[in-house]
Amino acid sequence: MKKAKPSLKLEVERAFKALGEPTRLVILRLLAEQELCVCELEEVMDISQPRISHHLKVLREAGLIAQRREAQRSICSLNQEGLSRVVEAYHAYMTEPLSVMVEFREMHERLTNLDGNSCERKSYGKACL
Amino acid sequence: MKKAKPSLKLEVERAFKALGEPTRLVILRLLAEQELCVCELEEVMDISQPRISHHLKVLREAGLIAQRREAQRSICSLNQEGLSRVVEAYHAYMTEPLSVMVEFREMHERLTNLDGNSCERKSYGKACL
DNA sequence: CGCTTATATCAATATTTATTAATATAAAGG
DNA sequence: CCTTTATATTAATAAATATTGATATAAGCG
Numbered sequence: 489m490k491k492a493k494p495s496l497k498l499e500v501e502r503a504f505k506a507l508g509e510p511t512r513l514v515i516l517r518l519l520a521e522q523e524l525c526v527c528e529l530e531e532v533m534d535i536s537q538p539r540i541s542h543h544l545k546v547l548r549e550a551g552l553i554a555q556r557r558e559a560q561r562s563i564c565s566l567n568q569e570g571l572s573r574v575v576e577a578y579h580a581y582m583t584e585p586l587s588v589m590v591e592f593r594e595m596h597e598r599l600t601n602l603d604g605n606s607c608e609r610k611s612y613g614k615a616c617l
Numbered sequence: 618m619k620k621a622k623p624s625l626k627l628e629v630e631r632a633f634k635a636l637g638e639p640t641r642l643v644i645l646r647l648l649a650e651q652e653l654c655v656c657e658l659e660e661v662m663d664i665s666q667p668r669i670s671h672h673l674k675v676l677r678e679a680g681l682i683a684q685r686r687e688a689q690r691s692i693c694s695l696n697q698e699g700l701s702r703v704v705e706a707y708h709a710y711m712t713e714p715l716s717v718m719v720e721f722r723e724m725h726e727r728l729t730n731l732d733g734n735s736c737e738r739k740s741y742g743k744a745c746l
Numbered sequence: 747c748g749c750t751t752a753t754a755t756c757a758a759t760a761t762t763t764a765t766t767a768a769t770a771t772a773a774a775g776g
Numbered sequence: 777c778c779t780t781t782a783t784a785t786t787a788a789t790a791a792a793t794a795t796t797g798a799t800a801t802a803a804g805c806g
Contacts, residue, residue, distance in 0.1 A: 497646075501639055508634030511794085513626055513710070517721070520711045521728065526753060527736040532727045537739075539795060541754055560752040560803050561736070575704060581642070582649045592646070598661045599650065607656040607690070607782060610666075640764085655783060668765060670784055689773045689782040736752060 496581045497591060503574040506550035511535070512543045519553060519566040526562050550574075625710045626720060632703040635679035640664070641672045648682060648695040655691050679703075 494502070506512060514533060518524060524532070529540050544564060547553045552570040555562050586596035623631070635641060643662060647653060653661070658669050673693060676682045681699040684691050715725040 497639070497642055501637055501642055503637075504633050505637030505793095507707075508630055508632075508637045509794085510626070510630055513630055514721075514724070517626075517711060517715070518724065518728065521715065525736070527739060527751090528731055531735040531738070532724050532731070534723075534727070536796070537753070538755080538797085542794075545754085557753095557803085560750095562753060571704065571707060575700065578636075578700060582646060586646070586650065592643075594663075595643070595647065595661050598663075599647065602657055602661070606660040607654075609660070610656065610782090634763095638764085656781095665766070666783070667767085667785080671764075674784085686773085686783095689780095691783060739752090 495589070495591065496577060496584060497589070500574070500577050500581050503550045503552070503577065506546050506552060507571075507574070509543070509546075511539070512547055515540075515543055515547065515564075516552065516566065519564055523563050523565045525558075525564065529564070624718070624720065625706060625713060626718065629703070629706050629710050632679045632681070632706065635675050635681055636700075636703075638672070638675075640668070641676055644669075644672055644676065644693075645681065645695065648693055652692050652694045654687075654693065658693065 507516075511533075515529060518529065518532060526537060526540055526544070529544075530537050533540070544553065544555065544562075548555055550570075551573060552567055554565050554567055556565075557563075586592040586599070636645075640662075644658060647658065647661060655666060655669055655673070658673075659666050662669070673682065673684065673691075677684060679699075680702060681696055683694050683696050685694075686692075715721040715728070
């Protein structure tokens with residue numbers, strides 16, 4: 489069976505996490521210049537091959553790049569719509585009603601019930617001294 | 618003295634890193650509903666106050682939220698242009714010529730000199746057996 | 747097939763980041 | 777001032793992620 493589609497929130501988190509790492513930002517920027525295979529990235533960036541492969545996997549799973557085989561080589565290319573997809577997902581996440589997102593069920597309830605006395609409720613002890 | 622403006626790459630990295638974390642994504646989503654002070658976030662999210670403060674700092678430094686004082690309270694609000702700013706910075710990062718970005722100086726050189734023999738150069742030993 | 751090239755995966759370690767508990771600071775109010 | 781409320785900061789710990797070194801897999805070649 490294929491893996492279930494992650495929630496909007498998880499999808500957004502995964503994409504931004506992939507984008508928020510220096511090595512991966514370099515890979516993306518280089519792929520913006522031209523397609524590169526793994527060993528070329530290795531040579532240009534001067535870092536180890538497993539390290540490249542690891543980051544490529546993260547980027548691929550976030551939908552930011554594509555990889556295809558060509559003989560033994562794995563050719564990497566930038567997914568041009570990558571970021572706009574992420575931005576769309578983020579926008580959907582930010583506008584989807586809280587009542588619709590399961591992970592917000594309880595928080596939505598508490599948010600609705602806010603009465604302006606949140607701080608007072610967290611008394612700092614010494615009450616009975 | 619004020620701190621120097623970070624490079625485009627660092628700016629982008631910081632913003633995406635701020636966005637790629639589940640607790641912060643919740644804070645952002647709640648602030649999309651309404652302004653909230655720290656203790657309200659604490660109550661709605663049901664997590665500790667220092668934890669909230671820590672994440673607020675990260676979000677603030679990434680330019681994604683604003684905080685203002687009102688009496689003892691610190692009122693947090695979503696920076697509406699936050700994401701578009703980030704997207705613009707990312708776009709600038711991805712299109713700025715490699716020759717212009719200092720951190721790409723050496724990589725740009727090696728990229729230019731790629732000759733299609735990157736893989737062969739990384740011989741796997743046994744050459745002399 | 748056996749061999750080489752190219753990439754992927756895995757387990758162990760290092761590094762970074764988040765969380766907690768304790769404490770410090772800031773802002774009223776009596 | 778002293779006290780309470782609200783938030784921030786700090787040091788210690790826990791958890792997540794990146795890196796490395798070793799090894800496995802995959803694809804062409806003789």
